[in-house]
Amino acid sequence: MRSWWLARQFDLLALFLLASATVAILIPLWSPGIPNPGDFLMSVHRIYELAGAWENGIFYPRFGLDLNFGYTAPLFQYYPPLASYLGLLFSKLGLGFIASAKAVVSVSLLFSGWGAYVYASALLKNRFAAFIAGLVYLLSPYLLLVIFERGAVSESLTWAILPWLVWSAHGYFVTRQRAYGLAVAALVAASMLAHNATALFLVPLVACYVALLALLAHDAASLLRVAGAFVLGAGLSAFYWAPALVEMGLTKSTEFMFSGGTSVEANVKTVADFAQTSLVSLYAGPERFRFAMWPLLAAAAGVIGLVLARRRRPPMLWCWVGALAVMLFIQLEFSLAFWQNVPFVRYIQFPWRLYGVAAFSIAILFGALFAEVKLEAKRSVWQPVLAAAGLLALFAWFSLINLRPERLPIWQALDETEINQQAIWTRGQSGYPLFGDYTLRTLSIDDRGLALSRPSEDPMRLPAIAAPEKLEVRAENPFRYVLDVAASQPWTLRLHRPYFPGWQVTKNGEAVAVGPGGVGGLVSAELPAGEYRLVASLGDSTVRRMANLVSLLSLAIWLVWWLPRRRWWLDLTLVVSLTLFLSALIIYFQNEGRYARYPATTPVQFEEGIRLIGLDLPKTTYCPADAVQMRLYWFTDRSPQTDYKLFLHVATLDDTGKVAQVDTMPFAGFNPMTRWEPGELVDFVQTIPLENVTPGRYRVLFGLYNQETGQNLHVVNAAAPLPGDRAHLAEIEIVDCGS
Numbered sequence: 001m002r003s004w005w006l007a008r009q010f011d012l013l014a015l016f017l018l019a020s021a022t023v024a025i026l027i028p029l030w031s032p033g034i035p036n037p038g039d040f041l042m043s044v045h046r047i048y049e050l051a052g053a054w055e056n057g058i059f060y061p062r063f064g065l066d067l068n069f070g071y072t073a074p075l076f077q078y079y080p081p082l083a084s085y086l087g088l089l090f091s092k093l094g095l096g097f098i099a100s101a102k103a104v105v106s107v108s109l110l111f112s113g114w115g116a117y118v119y120a121s122a123l124l125k126n127r128f129a130a131f132i133a134g135l136v137y138l139l140s141p142y143l144l145l146v147i148f149e150r151g152a153v154s155e156s157l158t159w160a161i162l163p164w165l166v167w168s169a170h171g172y173f174v175t176r177q178r179a180y181g182l183a184v185a186a187l188v189a190a191s192m193l194a195h196n197a198t199a200l201f202l203v204p205l206v207a208c209y210v211a212l213l214a215l216l217a218h219d220a221a222s223l224l225r226v227a228g229a230f231v232l233g234a235g236l237s238a239f240y241w242a243p244a245l246v247e248m249g250l251t252k253s254t255e256f257m258f259s260g261g262t263s264v265e266a267n268v269k270t271v272a273d274f275a276q277t278s279l280v281s282l283y284a285g286p287e288r289f290r291f292a293m294w295p296l297l298a299a300a301a302g303v304i305g306l307v308l309a310r311r312r313r314p315p316m317l318w319c320w321v322g323a324l325a326v327m328l329f330i331q332l333e334f335s336l337a338f339w340q341n342v343p344f345v346r347y348i349q350f351p352w353r354l355y356g357v358a359a360f361s362i363a364i365l366f367g368a369l370f371a372e373v374k375l376e377a378k379r380s381v382w383q384p385v386l387a388a389a390g391l392l393a394l395f396a397w398f399s400l401i402n403l404r405p406e407r408l409p410i411w412q413a414l415d416e417t418e419i420n421q422q423a424i425w426t427r428g429q430s431g432y433p434l435f436g437d438y439t440l441r442t443l444s445i446d447d448r449g450l451a452l453s454r455p456s457e458d459p460m461r462l463p464a465i466a467a468p469e470k471l472e473v474r475a476e477n478p479f480r481y482v483l484d485v486a487a488s489q490p491w492t493l494r495l496h497r498p499y500f501p502g503w504q505v506t507k508n509g510e511a512v513a514v515g516p517g518g519v520g521g522l523v524s525a526e527l528p529a530g531e532y533r534l535v536a537s538l539g540d541s542t543v544r545r546m547a548n549l550v551s552l553l554s555l556a557i558w559l560v561w562w563l564p565r566r567r568w569w570l571d572l573t574l575v576v577s578l579t580l581f582l583s584a585l586i587i588y589f590q591n592e593g594r595y596a597r598y599p600a601t602t603p604v605q606f607e608e609g610i611r612l613i614g615l616d617l618p619k620t621t622y623c624p625a626d627a628v629q630m631r632l633y634w635f636t637d638r639s640p641q642t643d644y645k646l647f648l649h650v651a652t653l654d655d656t657g658k659v660a661q662v663d664t665m666p667f668a669g670f671n672p673m674t675r676w677e678p679g680e681l682v683d684f685v686q687t688i689p690l691e692n693v694t695p696g697r698y699r700v701l702f703g704l705y706n707q708e709t710g711q712n713l714h715v716v717n718a719a720a721p722l723p724g725d726r727a728h729l730a731e732i733e734i735v736d737c738g739s
Contacts, residue, residue, distance in 0.1 A: 040151020133367025188233025442521025
């Protein structure tokens with residue numbers, strides 16, 4: 001009993017010290033700014049995009065709403081979502097988007113050290129050695145590179161999951177306890193949802209580890225049991241990885257991934273440039289993606305110690321020697337045959353992404369050097385403890401000295417106010433990878449071209465259409481529109497969204513053929529004359545529906561497995577019932593629960609076939625320091641010849657004066673009107689700042705004008721036309737909200 005109590009006390013002390021070390025390591029990360037304007041900023045924007053989807057009632061979006069200048073792009077269809085959801089959780093708790101991303105990598109590093117300690121304790125049966133392993137893993141230069149130089153939030157989760165997955169698989173094989181099996185399935189799913197490229201290596205690595213356990217124990221039955229948990233984990237995450245894999249060909253991402261500087265061929269190394277030339281770890285310059293020097297020395301010490309004391313060490317340590325050797329070998333140019341011939345492995349892009357496996361192997365092997373240190377033997381323990389402390393202090397110096405922001409040349413001064421739609425679009429104009437990585441093949445121009453004006457002589461201009469006499473938006477969220485239509489002639493509808501399998505259009509409940517159209521490959525449907533209700537929505541393709549079903553079934557099995565053992569027929573009944581219930585719940589949220597807005601009909605027709613057809617104004621009462629935010633719904637029967645600007649005036653009720661105004665192009669100029677296609681339904685948010693406006697009632701007036709001539713576009717038809725080709729939009733009230 002006393003030894004158990006002492007062990008628990010040491011566990012708590014070790015976890016506290018590892019947490020304290022993590023905090024000390026991460027202090028520079030929480031300096032103002034971001035570590036990387038590439039990977040890290042894209043992680044921040046993914047959280048921002050996910051938060052925007054939730055605000056629109058879309059809880060598992062396939063698309064990022066602001067990508068490609070509001071046309072959207074299939075961000076979450078292909079990029080693993082776990083880090084973004086964790087970031088969203090921190091955001092809901094009150095952190096900004098940058099702080100939320102930093103919180104995710106901070107928690108990842110914390111659980112990396114804790115996981116290494118827990119696993120090493122189980123393997124080495126020595127908590128002091130496990131503590132050394134946990135600290136060495138925390139100090140691994142590659143884990144710190146991932147956070148401080150690359151800012152790869154999703155990948156940082158991978159290196160937190162790895163030790164816990166090995167620990168749970170080991171525990172399930174040895175003890176057969178259900179809790180370990182549940183953890184294995186959940187962690188396999190988490191690894192695939194965290195960073196699918198590294199999961200292609202991590203999951204097979206842990207599977208090989210369990211196979212070696214089975215070989216040593218001559219226990220094939222336990223191997224099959226663990227394999228079942230792995231399969232269940234793959235099923236839990238199938239809703240993401242199966243569509244991402246099967247539908248990868250819909251985008252141009254493979255050309256980007258498999259060619260140029262992002263290809264495997266460009267990132268393997270020669271023996272001469274494999275390792276860094278300095279004992280102090282380098283996080284900048286041409287050597288930053290070489291393997292750090294001091295971990296190689298620690299690995300050599302660990303392997304030599306294992307050879308000398310092999311009979312007193314767990315044989316599974318040789319698994320980590322093998323993993324280390326393999327991971328280092330496949331960094332070299334000799335391994336190109338592996339990268340070029342084994343299916344799927346090229347998706348890793350950069351072989352050095354697997355340094356994390358090597359770092360974990362080194363931590364376990366180095367910790368094993370102290371597996372015979374018994375803290376109870378007070379007379380003889382001080383020498384190895386001092387040696388360990390000295391070595392760890394040296395490792396800390398080597399790893400941490402270059403982690404200050406002033407020594408990281410790509411650290412960028414950026415604050416929370418700069419995380420917004422305008423900033424994303426500004427970066428998109430100069431080739432933001434978050435746009436280009438997910439460019440659909442149906443887009444016939446460069447993604448940056450979406451923000452450029454279309455020349456009047458463009459041969460890709462489509463002819464004008466016969467517009468319906470009535471087109472009203474009854475309900476909407478970014479991927480689901482309900483329209484009421486009255487058309488005397490057949491016409492074409494195009495949404496301001498790229499076509500993707502799963503888009504469907506129904507007319508009074510009957511399916512209408514839909515496909516890509518125009519330069520942007522927009523969702524397009526040819527519609528008949530008549531009066532009808534039209535619903536256009538992004539649903540699931542066949543592969544997505546099947547993958548969703550597999551994940552729901554797997555989740556039901558996982559939940560039922562959690563319960564005490566029952567008769568098989570009762571378990572089967574529970575699995576089927578849970579699957580049906582979860583399916584119904586998801587269908588509800590994807591349909592009836594998903595509408596974000598119910599716009600008011602505000603028909604105003606201008607020349608050149610441009611019509612305002614709807615307005616969503618969430619409130620009509622404001623304080624003097626507020627801003628009026630509205631969503632405008634437009635329809636055009638042809639591509640305008642001119643990039644018209646929109647003016648919005650807050651005027652007195654008698655129209656004798658303006659108290660606020662804004663003049664802007666649609667989408668803040670990032671999607672000019674000449675880019676609009678015939679038959680396109682376009683909606684965007686527009687804001688009117690109210691700066692010290694006197695309390696009272698006012699009218700919001702609007703119109704369009706040619707920015708070259710200053711001439712207002714003629715209003716052809718409106719319920720309340722005003723002199724000067726203006727139209728009434730809404731009435732608002734400004735009230736004194738006090739100090």
